[in-house]
Structure formats: C-alpha cells, structure tokens
Amino acid sequence: MAVAAVLAAASLTACGDGADSGSDGKTLTYWASNQGPSLEADKTILQPELDKFKQQTGIEVKVEVVPWSDLLNRLLAAATSGKGPDVVNIGNTWSASLQATGAFLQFDDATLGQVGGKDRFVPAALAAAGAEGKPPTAVPIYSLSYALYYNKKMFAEAGIASPPTTWAELAEAGKKLTKPNQWGLAVEGSNPSENAHHAFTFSQQYGGAWFDKSGKATFDTPQNVAAVKRYVNFMAGDKIVNPGNAEYAQNQAVSDFANGKAAMLLWQAAGSSLKAQNMPADAYGVAPVPFLENAPAGGKKVNSMVAGINMAVFNFTKNKDGALKFVKFMTSDEEQVQLNKTYGSLPSVKPAAADPAFAAPEQKVLAEVLNTSAAPLPQVAQESQFETLVGGIIKELFADAASGKPITDEAIKTKLSNAQQQVK
CATH class of the missing domain: 3.40.190.10 (Periplasmic binding protein-like II)
Structure with a gap:
C-alpha cells in the first residue's frame, strides 16, 4: 500500500530541485542496478566504462549500484520528490508503472534518434519499455530470460x-x-x-x-x-x-x-x-x-517473463544532453558487447546481438527462451x-x-x- 501511495503521489507531480548532478554539464549521477555477484563487483565492472565515457565526452559519471530490494522504492521516492540521479536503470517490468509517474523523459522518435534510432533496438526488448501506444520512457540495455x-x-x-x-x-x-x-x-x-x-x-x-x-x-x-x-x-x-x-x-x-x-x-x-x-x-x-x-x-x-533492464532519464535532470549522450554510449555496439558479455546477458541492440560472444551454450538457451517462449509482464x-x-x-x-x-x-x-x- 505504501508503494501504491507513493506511485499515486508521483503521478500527480514530480517537482523539486532536480538531479544531484552538477549544473556545469560536466557531471552526471547514475543509479545502476545490481547485475553481477555483488554491488562492489558491479562498480568494478562499470568504472572502466564510465572512465572511457569521460575520456570521450569530458562528462564524469558518479555511479551508485542499488540492490534490487531497494531500487523500486528509491525510484518512486525520487519521482515524487523531484530529487535524485540523472540516469537510472530500471527493471523492464516496472516500465509502465514508472511511466505513469510522469517523472521520466519520453523517448519519442526524435529523442530515440539522439541515442541511435528506434531501429537499432531488438523489438521485443523495446516493447518492454513502456505502455503500448505511448512513447517509451526508457530504452533497453540488458536483455534476459x-x-x-x-x-x-x-x-x-x-x-x-x-x-x-x-x-x-x-x-x-x-x-x-x-x-x-x-x-x-x-x-x-x-x-x-x-x-x-x-x-x-x-x-x-x-x-x-x-x-x-x-x-x-x-x-x-x-x-x-x-x-x-x-x-x-x-x-x-x-x-x-x-x-x-x-x-x-x-x-x-x-x-x-x-x-x-x-x-x-x-x-x-x-x-x-x-x-x-x-x-x-x-x-x-x-x-x-x-x-x-x-x-x-x-x-x-510460457516459461519465462521477458526479462531485462532499461535505462531511463529523469525529467528533472540539469544535464539532459549529457544524460542522452550517456544513454547512447551505454547502448552503443561496443558497450553492449562488453557489458552483456561480462554479465552473461543478451544485448538489446541488433548489431551487438549478432556478435560471436553470445554463441555460448548459456546465451543460446537464454535467447531461445526469450525469442520463443517468454511473455512480457502486463505493461x-x-x-x-x-x-x-x-x-x-x-x-x-x-x-x-x-x-x-x-x-x-x-x-x-x-x-x-x-x-x-x-x-x-
């Protein structure tokens, strides 16, 4: 009931002082979901990629890896208060619930174009990024079953x-x-x-x-x-x-x-x-x-839900351009291969999904289930x-x-x- 109340409040308004990033356009805050064996392992895995992003753009990304047991409530609290990170990972099953808060940037065709375009993404993964018939408020980053x-x-x-x-x-x-x-x-x-x-x-x-x-x-x-x-x-x-x-x-x-x-x-x-x-x-x-x-x-x-992780950007970010650059970086072919290979998940963009790195027995089974016998949770x-x-x-x-x-x-x-x- 507490989550329901927070969600209801968030759907009314999402205002406040904005994200915890710097206003100079050179800093972003990022809540990453726990994908690996521990929170510490995730930070170790992600930091070299964040350093690479800084080298390419001059933008520093401050990451916090949030355990799944806390992530949804923290996202809803940020949506309600209007204070929180710039960019977040969300479980794709929450897409429509978080979309309903109105607190997240819409990835309409123009915004999707800024991160590489709609056609780059695996259709099944993008379908779990928001309610049907509405612009998604996230894009997929890791696909799972x-x-x-x-x-x-x-x-x-x-x-x-x-x-x-x-x-x-x-x-x-x-x-x-x-x-x-x-x-x-x-x-x-x-x-x-x-x-x-x-x-x-x-x-x-x-x-x-x-x-x-x-x-x-x-x-x-x-x-x-x-x-x-x-x-x-x-x-x-x-x-x-x-x-x-x-x-x-x-x-x-x-x-x-x-x-x-x-x-x-x-x-x-x-x-x-x-x-x-x-x-x-x-x-x-x-x-x-x-x-x-x-x-x-x-x-x-059906023997699995369509599982996966999406990336979303809060509307209150003070660095929208930097946030979209970061989303584009994390969904680039190179990063999709690197990160999904490390985590054992499947890429959410078509070019990376064809990489030989995802031909191992585990990934073959995950892909088979995802493509033939998985169903999305209700959006x-x-x-x-x-x-x-x-x-x-x-x-x-x-x-x-x-x-x-x-x-x-x-x-x-x-x-x-x-x-x-x-x-x-």
Whole structure:
C-alpha cells in the first residue's frame, strides 16, 4: 500500500530541485542496478566504462549500484520528490508503472534518434519499455530470460540423465537430489520481485492472468491460486528446497548452487555470478525452464517473463544532453558487447546481438527462451504493485512453509483477495 501511495503521489507531480548532478554539464549521477555477484563487483565492472565515457565526452559519471530490494522504492521516492540521479536503470517490468509517474523523459522518435534510432533496438526488448501506444520512457540495455541451471555431477550421481522438462519431473529429480547438506532446488523466498516473476510464469502455464485487458487486478482466480501453490510447494510439499531459503533475498540462492548446497537453480543469466564464485562453466548445464505437465485449457506455453533492464532519464535532470549522450554510449555496439558479455546477458541492440560472444551454450538457451517462449509482464501502471503485493504474499507463504504451517488453497486465495483490494 505504501508503494501504491507513493506511485499515486508521483503521478500527480514530480517537482523539486532536480538531479544531484552538477549544473556545469560536466557531471552526471547514475543509479545502476545490481547485475553481477555483488554491488562492489558491479562498480568494478562499470568504472572502466564510465572512465572511457569521460575520456570521450569530458562528462564524469558518479555511479551508485542499488540492490534490487531497494531500487523500486528509491525510484518512486525520487519521482515524487523531484530529487535524485540523472540516469537510472530500471527493471523492464516496472516500465509502465514508472511511466505513469510522469517523472521520466519520453523517448519519442526524435529523442530515440539522439541515442541511435528506434531501429537499432531488438523489438521485443523495446516493447518492454513502456505502455503500448505511448512513447517509451526508457530504452533497453540488458536483455534476459529465465533458465534452469543444474549441477552435472550431482545429476550423474543421482542417475538423472537429462534436465527436467516438466515441473513433475523437476520435483521428482529434486527428491533424488535432496540429501544431508544438499537440496534439490535453491530459491529466494524473501525476494518479492523474484517471487512475482515466477508467479507470473506459473499463472501463464495454468491459463491465468494477474490483470484483465482493462488493467483491473484479477489476483484471486483459481489459476493464480494454483500457480502460487505450485511454486511454494517446492518447499512446503515436495520438500526439495531448504527451509532456510525462506530468508534468502539477494543472490544467496546463486551462492548455494555455486557452492554445491543445491543441485538446481531457476535464474536469469547466472553465469557471471557463478564464475565469480569459482564455479566453472563446465560444472553446470543450462536448460529451458520446465512447463506444466498437464496444462489445463487455456494454459500457455510460457516459461519465462521477458526479462531485462532499461535505462531511463529523469525529467528533472540539469544535464539532459549529457544524460542522452550517456544513454547512447551505454547502448552503443561496443558497450553492449562488453557489458552483456561480462554479465552473461543478451544485448538489446541488433548489431551487438549478432556478435560471436553470445554463441555460448548459456546465451543460446537464454535467447531461445526469450525469442520463443517468454511473455512480457502486463505493461500496466499497477504492475509494480503486483510485484510488491504478490511477491510479498509469496514471501509470507515461504516463511509459513519453513515453519511447518500447511499451505492451503483457502489461505492463498484469502491473501490474494486482500491484496487485490489494495491495488490502486
């Protein structure tokens, strides 16, 4: 409800003293999202590129890497107060919600021309940059999808010949892989955004939706109840997830997988984080996320949301020209290859996407999912409320499962109904 109130306030006005940049046109402030194994690692990765930008333009970029757990609320607070950075990274699922605040620069055709033109961007990535029929208020920088990562040695020791393709197979494999000091699957039960992403995908497979075509919330449908229950039941019913994962919120699931504490992981472009934790690429396999084994009528062949990161510019920037130069730099062919290769994500501009650097097995799977079986989250202004509310409910349910409480359809429906009433 707090996020809803902030969003509502931001949609009324976004005024103030402006960005925290210098007025001389030689300084920008940039909030970067956490893409790598840690906030410190991201700053180490980004700083040489920012130094390169300064050499080319004379503009210094002061970067702060913001954890995902804080980023949305900080963006909304900046939109409301009119005070904050010049340029920001945003999760592409928030595009329409943040667009509705009116606090961000519109990338109309003329503005897109200043950063290289609309035709440079991968269409699917640009489609997740704002509400349909309106000029986007961001441009894509990193493209992602979910994949299933599995430990090859653990699979071989358990006699599992290939990665699961259905959730029933995953649960069965997870039980074989769960033993003292080892679990079948790692999740981040205390990460609302991660929870909401899986809730969306499972709902699609059950034939559900979180909003109708008019943008009205439809949280408490039988399909959504089943979707939430299936995900939480990996811990509550199948018991293939460590109850301690209910408290995980920031890359701990990746760490468990990298360090042999879990045999499977559902994640977006985990390769760079696994490498940082000394897990060699040949130690794990990457496969598409499983599907529902017996999909009901209306069930969709969707196994990921269209994931990715966008760049946006606040309207209150005192250095609009510099901010657009920075966006153009970060979406240039050279930077797109460099940064996405480092993070294991996919470029959002066409020329870079064709680079051989993205022909590795992990990137091939991510691209296959993104291009064939991923669907965008609803581009409606209330989407951020969905992530906060439904993601928070799943966090509560994982906590209940960890303490041994039964996870019932009735309990899930009651929570979803209450959340639905809070959507503004």
